[in-house]
Amino acid sequence: xxxxxxxxxxxxxxxxxxxxxxxxxxxxxxxxxxxxxxxxxxxxxxxxxxxxxxxxxxxxxxxxxxxxxxxxxxxxxxxxxxxxxxxxxxxxxxxxxxxxxxxxxxxxxxxxxxxxxxxxxxxxxxxxxxxxxxxxxxxxxxxxxxxxxxxxxxxxxxxxxxxxxxxxxxxxxxxxxxxxxxxxxxxxxxxxxxxxxxxxxxxxxxxxxxxxxxxxxxxxxxxxxxxxxxxxxxxxxxxxxxxxxxxxxxxxxxxxxxxxxxxxxxxxxxxxxxxxxxxxxxxxxxxxxxxxxxxxxxxxxxxxxxxxxxxxxxxxxxxxxxxxxxxxxxxxxxxxxxxxxxxxxxxxxxxxxxxxxxxxxxxxxxxxxxxxxxxxxxxxxxxxxxxxxxxxxxxxxxxxxxxxxxxxxxxxxxxxxxxxxxxxxxxxxxxxxxxxxxxxxxxxxxxxxxxxxxxxxxxxxxxxxxxxxxxxxxxxxxxxxxxxxxxxxxxxxxxxxxxxxxxxxxxxxxxxxxxxxxxxxxxxxxxxxxxxxxxxxxxxxxxxxxxxxxxxxxxxxxx
Amino acid sequence: xxxxxxxxxxxxxxxxxxxxxxxxxxxxxxxxxxxxxxxxxxxxxxxxxxxxxxxxxxxxxxxxxxxxxxxxxxxxxxxxxxxxxxxxxxxxxxxxxxxxxxxxxxxxxxxxxxxxxxxxxxxxxxxxxxxxxxxxxxxxxxxxxxxxxxxxxxxxxxxxxxxxxxxxxxxxxxxxxxxxxxxxxxxxxxxxxxxxxxxxxxxxxxxxxxxxxxxxxxxxxxxxxxxxxxxx
Numbered sequence: 001x002x003x004x005x006x007x008x009x010x011x012x013x014x015x016x017x018x019x020x021x022x023x024x025x026x027x028x029x030x031x032x033x034x035x036x037x038x039x040x041x042x043x044x045x046x047x048x049x050x051x052x053x054x055x056x057x058x059x060x061x062x063x064x065x066x067x068x069x070x071x072x073x074x075x076x077x078x079x080x081x082x083x084x085x086x087x088x089x090x091x092x093x094x095x096x097x098x099x100x101x102x103x104x105x106x107x108x109x110x111x112x113x114x115x116x117x118x119x120x121x122x123x124x125x126x127x128x129x130x131x132x133x134x135x136x137x138x139x140x141x142x143x144x145x146x147x148x149x150x151x152x153x154x155x156x157x158x159x160x161x162x163x164x165x166x167x168x169x170x171x172x173x174x175x176x177x178x179x180x181x182x183x184x185x186x187x188x189x190x191x192x193x194x195x196x197x198x199x200x201x202x203x204x205x206x207x208x209x210x211x212x213x214x215x216x217x218x219x220x221x222x223x224x225x226x227x228x229x230x231x232x233x234x235x236x237x238x239x240x241x242x243x244x245x246x247x248x249x250x251x252x253x254x255x256x257x258x259x260x261x262x263x264x265x266x267x268x269x270x271x272x273x274x275x276x277x278x279x280x281x282x283x284x285x286x287x288x289x290x291x292x293x294x295x296x297x298x299x300x301x302x303x304x305x306x307x308x309x310x311x312x313x314x315x316x317x318x319x320x321x322x323x324x325x326x327x328x329x330x331x332x333x334x335x336x337x338x339x340x341x342x343x344x345x346x347x348x349x350x351x352x353x354x355x356x357x358x359x360x361x362x363x364x365x366x367x368x369x370x371x372x373x374x375x376x377x378x379x380x381x382x383x384x385x386x387x388x389x390x391x392x393x394x395x396x397x398x399x400x401x402x403x404x405x406x407x408x409x410x411x412x413x414x415x416x417x418x419x420x421x422x423x424x425x426x427x428x429x430x431x432x433x434x435x436x437x438x439x440x441x442x443x444x445x446x447x448x449x450x451x452x453x454x455x456x457x458x459x460x461x462x463x464x465x466x467x468x469x470x471x472x473x474x475x476x477x478x479x480x481x482x483x484x485x486x487x488x489x490x491x492x493x494x495x496x497x498x499x500x501x502x503x504x505x506x507x508x509x510x511x512x513x514x515x516x517x518x519x520x521x522x523x524x525x526x527x528x529x530x531x532x533x534x535x536x537x538x539x540x541x542x543x544x545x546x547x548x549x550x551x552x553x554x555x556x557x558x559x
Numbered sequence: 560x561x562x563x564x565x566x567x568x569x570x571x572x573x574x575x576x577x578x579x580x581x582x583x584x585x586x587x588x589x590x591x592x593x594x595x596x597x598x599x600x601x602x603x604x605x606x607x608x609x610x611x612x613x614x615x616x617x618x619x620x621x622x623x624x625x626x627x628x629x630x631x632x633x634x635x636x637x638x639x640x641x642x643x644x645x646x647x648x649x650x651x652x653x654x655x656x657x658x659x660x661x662x663x664x665x666x667x668x669x670x671x672x673x674x675x676x677x678x679x680x681x682x683x684x685x686x687x688x689x690x691x692x693x694x695x696x697x698x699x700x701x702x703x704x705x706x707x708x709x710x711x712x713x714x715x716x717x718x719x720x721x722x723x724x725x726x727x728x729x730x731x732x733x734x735x736x737x738x739x740x741x742x743x744x745x746x747x748x749x750x751x752x753x754x755x756x757x758x759x760x761x762x763x764x765x766x767x768x769x770x771x772x773x774x775x776x777x778x779x780x781x782x783x784x785x786x787x788x789x790x791x
Contacts, residue, residue, distance in 0.1 A: 070746045077743075142743040148720060149703040149744060154669075239720035243704065277599065286617050308706060309717045310698075310724040313643065320635060324628040331624040332617065334588055342595035356592060363588035370584060371577030374635035376570045376642045379714025380560070383706055383741040447578075448560065450710045452741040455749035 029113035030519055031102050031184075034120045036414065038095030039407075041127065043486055045087035046400075050479045052080040057438075061472035063460035073456035074140040075159070079130070081143025082163060086170040087127050089399035090257060093264035094177050094212075096406050097205035099414060101181060103510035103517065104202040106190025106525045111183035115176050122173030130166035139163035142454055144254060145226075147237030147246035152230045161230060168223040171253075175216040178209035185209070190509065192528035199508040199531070200274075200281060203288045204267025208260045211295045215256035222249035244309060251302040259298030261395060262362060263291050265402025266333050269355040272409050273337055275504045276352040277344025280532050282336045290329035297325050307378040316375045323373035330366060334359060350424035351504070354405035357432055358397050365394025368443065386446025388453050389439040396435055396478075404431075404485050411489065412499030416515040419492040423484055430481030437474025441467035507532035563711040563736065563757075564728040569642035570714055573635065580631055642714065645693060646729045652692035653760040660695040660727060661688070667698070667705030667718040669744055670751035680771035686755045689763035690733050698724040703745065709738030709755050717742065730757040 018024065025033050056076050059068040068076065102110055110116055133139065139159035141150040150160050185206050189198065198206070226246070228234035235241040266287075274281040281287060301322035303315050337359065346352060368390035372378050381387060404427075412418050445451040445467035451458060458464055502511040511534050513522050530536055562571045645660060653661060663686065664675040674686045688694045698707055698718035708715035712728040730736075740751040758766065784791045 070749065074743070074746070140745070146704050146742065154703055154745060241721075243719050243721060283613075283617055308715050310719055310722040313639070317636060317639075321632060324632050327628040328621055328624045332621060335620050338588075338591045338595045341592075342598055344599055346596065346599040348596075356596065359592055360589050363592075364585050367581040367584040367588075370631070371574075371581045374573060374577050374631065374639075376573045376635065376639040376714060377577045379642075379716075380570055380574060380710065383708075383715065450560065450708065450739075452708070452739050454743040455739075457749045 029117040031098055031110045031113065031116060031180075032414075032517065032519075032521075034116050035095045035099030037120055038091045038098065038123070039414075041124070042088050042092035042095055043407075043489065045083050045127065046092075046482065047486060049080055049083040049088055050482060052076050052083065053475055054479055056080065057472040057475040059456060060458065060468050062469065063462075063465050064457050068456060070456045071140060074142065074454075075138040077142055077454055078139040078145070078159070078163060079133075082130050082139075082167060084395075085143075085254075085257060086167050087130065089261050089395065089403075090170075090174060091123060092399060092403045093208065093261055094174060094181075096268070096403070096410065097181060097201075097208060097264070098177060100410055100510055101202040101205040102184050102188070103413070103513065103521060104199040104508045105185060105188065105193055106509045106522060106528070107184055107188035108521045109188075110180050111187055112180045116180040119173040119176030119180065122169045122176065126166040126169035126171075126173065129162055129169065133159055133162035133166070144250050146250075147226065147229075148239065148243050150226060150230075150246075151238060153238075161227065164223045164226050164230075168220055171216045171219050171223075174212050175220075178212035178216070181205055182209045182213070190525045190528050190533075193533075196285070197528055197531045200270040200284060200287060201267040201508075204263050204270075204291055207291045207295050208263055211256050211260050211263075211299065215253045215299060218249050219253035222246060222253070225249075244306075244311070247306055247309060248302070251305045252299060255302040255305070256295070256299040258391075258395065259294050261398040261402075262298075262330075263294055265358050265362065265398035265405075266337070267291070268402055268406035268409065269337060269358055270333075271506075271508065272351045272355045272405055272504075273340050273344075274532075275409075275506045276347045276349060277341055278347075278505070279340065279344045280507065280535070282340045283332075284531055287333050287336050290333045293329035294326060294333075297322050297329070301326070301373070304373050304378070305382075307375055308382055313375075316378075320373050320375050323369070326366075327370070334363065347504075349408075349504075350419065350421055350428070351405050351409035353425065353428050354401050354408060357428060358401035358405055361393050361397025361401050361432075361435060363397075365390050365392070365397055369394065380450075381447060383453050384446030385442040385451045385453055389442040389446065392439045392442075393435070396439075400431065400482060407485070407489065409504065410510075411492065412503045413510055413515050413517070415493050415496070416499055417492050417494075417496030418499045418503060419485075419488050419496055423488045423491075427481050427484035427488065430477060430484060432481075434474050434476075434478025434481050438471050438478045439474070441470045441474070445471075502534070505534075505538075507534050509533055512537070560710045563731050563734075564713060565646045565731075566642045566644075566713055566728055567711060569638050573638040573642070576634060576638075577631075580627075643727075645695075645727050648693045648729065649691035651690060651760075652729075653689040653763060660693040662695045662697060663688070665696045665698050665707060665718070665726075666701060667707070667740065667744075668701045669703065670740070670747040672705075672707070672740075672751075672753045676767045676770070678767050678771055680767045680774060682770060684753060686753065687763055687766045688730060688755060688757055689760040690730055690757050692760065693727065693729045696726040696728075698726060704742050705744050705751070706741035707738070707753070708741040709736050709753065711736045712755060715741055730755070733757050733759065 059065050059073055137157040137159045139145060140155055141160050145160060148154060185202060225236040229236050237243050237246045270281050270287060301319050303319035304323050307316050372381050372387060372390060408419055408424060445464040449463045451464045499515055501515050526533055526537060562568045666673045671683055673681060673683050675681045698716055700718040700720045705718045706715050707718060712730055713726045716724045716726050718724060734757055736755045738753045781791045
């Protein structure tokens with residue numbers, strides 16, 4: 001053949017020189033780039049949330065401290081809540097879903113990449129607005145700004161408006177990301193990957209996305225009403241309206257978000273346990289079904305947060321029934337996770353260590369929530385620091401332990417390098433100790449002495465001074481432990497040991513492609529025949545090598 | 560917390576049941592976790608055991624968990640119902656309140672509690688009630704959500720503007736019980752405290768009469784000053 005150029009090879013459009021990396025990243029609609037923005041941003045905001053937590057704990061270290069003024073404390077509290085939920089936990093979960101789930105199902109991208117791009121942009125805008133509030137006056141209305149305190153009559157600065165706009169934009173962004181994820185998971189699965197073969201983490205992404213589609217608009221509606229109340233003389237949540245309406249709508253969202261973070265963590269733990277114990281997850285079907293049950297029941301239990309409100313006793317029983325019903329799906333998932341570990345050959349690497357920490361911390365948090373859901377007990381323990389401790393055990397277990405387990409596990413896929421193992425271990429034990437010391441004493445202060453939540457000070461004669469001092473010391477340790485993993489991630493990004501495409505001998509398709517994957521994710525895709533395609537591929541390769549190497553006379557029969 | 564009312568007696572018992580149930584859950588899960596981790600370390604060097612998939616085990620576990628949840632639900636409903644019963648006033652209680660609970664309005668406002676007694680007397684911060692008498696508090700709010708919380712006497716309840724919430728208790732011993740508001744209500748939330756002073760029926764009658772007389776004389780004085788054209 002002559003040397004004529006091949007017509008199918010288009011070279012005209014290739015850029016001569018690439019634009020700077022940050023512009024590439026900021027304008028990319030690739031799910032991996034968008035997810036990296038979300039995950040890096042979420043980890044950055046985790047650091048900021050820790051600073052806010054430490055400032056509040058410093059104020060509460062000794063009785064009647066004057067380190068922070070009441071107004072400054074309430075502002076910290078409001079910022080901390082918004083940051084921890086909307087800028088750290090939810091985007092970390094969604095970011096990892098958004099990175100990993102399309103790879104796990106063998107998709108070459110997401111179905112609606114521009115929608116995902118808008119989602120991330122909206123989230124970034126929300127984050128900017130929340131912290132732009134620092135330039136004038138942040139919200140003082142608390143973690144969940146209960147109406148009517150959040151109404152214009154009682155808080156007339158723009159802080160609450162900024163809070164509402166910020167969380168609203170973030171939520172809208174999450175909804176867009178969820179739509180993109182759902183469409184991708186619905187339409188772009190590799191040939192042969194039926195729903196029953198979808199990896200557990202990708203299934204957790206599906207359930208979480210549906211959950212966001214249900215609870216996101218509920219919060220958006222509530223925020224819209226709050227904005228109308230504050231800026232256009234509305235009376236939705238005023239005394240002449242329905243102050244309890246805000247509680248119903250916001251608690252539907254926050255209960256659902258709580259469940260989302262736990263579903264995310266359990267999904268990641270399931271993948272890690274299966275990979276690092278060398279055997280498939282026991283009873284995948286049960287685990288996947290239980291995730292759906294958690295999403296539904298956990299959201300329906302929203303009135304668990306309103307046991308002391310003027311609502312009928314029957315409603316509180318309904319809330320208690322839904323919360324207690326959660327025992328079954330959570331119990332089944334934990335049973336199968338632990339049973340999978342029990343018979344496997346565990347490689348006790350960092351992801352598995354953090355996964356075990358997640359299971360342990362979540363179990364403590366949920367066990368405490370169990371007694372809070374018993375109505376008469378809730379009358380005593382709601383709005384005490386006992387509730388703070390329960391929520392923090394479950395959510396630090398889910399978002400920090402679970403999130404870090406996922407980070408250690410998928411970091412090699414995202415960067416091509418493994419995170420440092422020794423620092424990971426030190427970080428793990430520091431976080432574990434810090435969590436126990438920071439929130440363990442608050443169980444006692446709330447349970448025995450009834451110390452109330454969200455208060456900027458306590459009195460010396462209340463009998464809670466020692467508990468609070470220990471909790472303040474513990475939160476410093478907790479923050480140090482978390483900072484170690486953040487440093488580990490930054491360090492390992494450029495200097496960690498090169499990981500290769502499949503460092504953990506994973507079961508799912510993301511380990512088939514390069515680390516980090518090319519923009520198009522996969523060159524070729526296998527025909528998926530089971531729930532663990534990589535296991536099948538490795539078996540096929542072993543089989544093939546064995547046949548080639550075995551002498552002709554002893555050739556094994558092909559099964 | 561030492562319970563000082565029939566309702567809080569029930570709550571206290573249920574609290575301990577809840578604590579035991581939670582402790583069982585924590586110990587079971589973490590025990591199993593540690594066992595699984597140790598066992599698999601001991602098995603190092605072997606092959607992973609094939610999975611005993613066991614649909615039957617799943618059903619058994621699910622069944623046991625359902626029973627556990629159902630038992631907690633039933634016990635909780637029983638104790639909650641008992642805790643929300645209205646007890647009858649005792650023999651040592653206020654004679655005039657026989658059969659009917661003594662109804663007092665408790666109004667939360669930023670950042671103080673106001674108590675309105677049946678004879679139109681009122682007091683701020685401190686609530687005075689007769690011992691061994693059934694007291695019904697009507698919780699109201701003039702501004703934001705407040706939570707009335709005196710642990711020895713009752714579970715906490717929210718005072719929501721535009722709504723009426725109820726608390727019923729019967730204090731069994733004279734004394735002062737401290738309480739704190741338990742929902743973030745703004746700047747001075749942390750110092751929004753209250754106290755319930757439980758006294759003998761006679762002392763209660765004296766207190767409300769004295770309070771009423773004091774209020775009326777103060778009002779008369781102010782009205783008198785205003786009529787004379789002076790600013791009080």
